[in-house]
């Protein structure tokens with residue numbers, strides 16, 4: 001949108017037929033973007049274009065130390081200026097745990113200015129005690145803490161009892177959201193089968209049994225998965241591992257501005273279409 005010009009005049013009902021989209025800070029319908037190596041200009045461009053629709057930015061896995069420190073700091077600053085929670089991938093913390101460098105990790109998080117933290121055990125085993133300590137340490141450092149449930153190995157499944165316990169304990173400690181592992185591949189883990197199709201029975205089990213399913217952040221990198229989850233769970237679910245180039249099209253899906261979701265939500269009343277004024 002050009003600076004200083006009003007937004008397109010258009011029926012809000014058409015822009016948001018479900019009436020669920022709110023401005024930031026949102027409590028529902030958050031979008032988490034996975035950044036696998038955006039340059040500064042690419043990120044600037046993304047934030048200018050789609051920043052209003054991005055709630056969290058994950059600097060994926062252990063990519064943070066591969067940037068020059070000043071460039072990483074600038075990326076984080078840009079995201080924070082758009083009121084985005086920006087955090088290093090949980091795998092990076094897992095690397096630090098494995099290397100006995102958790103203190104160094106937290107120093108780095110503070111020095112470069114991250115305002116969020118992901119605590120996961122996707123690759124290594126992390127005891128409940130250590131997981132809890134990491135969550136509390138993150139909160140004490142003033143960070144928004146997001147945890148993750150699920151293993152990254154091919155064929156990993158969701159153990160309901162374990163998930164419920166994880167959600168209960170993590171959130172009672174103060175974690176804001178619990179991510180459901182989907183990797184950036186979206187295949188062969190958790191709720192996705194080997195071809196990336198959603199395992200509905202698993203998802204429905206989670207919804208039935210997890211008392212506070214609103215805290216779940218579903219990693220769903222592919223459009224078909226996003227559409228499927230929006231249909232199944234509603235357009236205001238939290239979605240993660242969205243690719244930078246897909247943010248606007250996901251927002252269009254959430255708002256029913258795309259064929260796949262146009263019929264979702266309130267029945268379209270013919271009058272609302274009749275009431276449009278076409279300037280010719």
Ligand SMILES: C=C(OP(=O)(O)O)C(=O)O
Nearest residue numbers: 060061089090091183184
């Ligand atoms: C990017 C990461 O994870 P995921 O595979 O869950 O996206 C990560 O753990 O750093």
Ligand SMILES: O=S([O-])[O-]
Nearest residue numbers: 061091152183184
């Ligand atoms: O950490 S990962 O997803 O390679």
